[in-house]
Amino acid sequence: MSTTIPLNLHQCQCQLCQQGETHPEQGFHQQINLFMSRLDEQQRRWDAALEAKRRGHGGMKLISQITGLDVNTIRRGRQELGENLQNRPIGRVRVPGGGRKAVEKKPRITRKTSEGGN
Numbered sequence: 001m002s003t004t005i006p007l008n009l010h011q012c013q014c015q016l017c018q019q020g021e022t023h024p025e026q027g028f029h030q031q032i033n034l035f036m037s038r039l040d041e042q043q044r045r046w047d048a049a050l051e052a053k054r055r056g057h058g059g060m061k062l063i064s065q066i067t068g069l070d071v072n073t074i075r076r077g078r079q080e081l082g083e084n085l086q087n088r089p090i091g092r093v094r095v096p097g098g099g100r101k102a103v104e105k106k107p108r109i110t111r112k113t114s115e116g117g118n
C-alpha cells in the first residue's frame with residue numbers, strides 16, 4: 001500500500017502500530033491524526049476526549065499514544081466537554097490582549113511642493 005501521508009502528521013505510537021504489522025485499527029489511527037491535524041488546539045483536545053471515552057477503560061492512555069496528546073490534555077478536554085464547553089468561546093481562539101496588534105498605517109503624505117514655480 002502506498003498511501004501518501006502528510007509529513008507533519010503525527011505517527012501513531014500505540015503498541016500495535018509500533019510493531020509495524022498491519023492491524024484493523026491502523027488506518028483508523030492514521031485517520032484520527034489526519035483529522036486532528038486540521039483541528040485547532042481545543043478541538044483536538046475534545047475529539048481526543050471523545051475518542052477516549054468511546055474506548056472506555058484505558059482509552060485515555062491509548063488515545064494519548066495515538067495522537068501524541070498528553071493524558072492531562074485529554075483529561076482537560078473531557079472536563080470541558082463535561083461542562084458543556086461553557087467557558088470556551090465559539091469560533092476562533094482569541095486570548096484577550098494576546099493577539100497581534102493591527103498594524104497602524106501611517107498616511108503617507110506626499111506633498112509636492114513646487115518651489116519657485118510660476
Ligand SMILES: [Zn+2]
Nearest residue numbers: 012014017029
Ligand atoms: Zn495505532
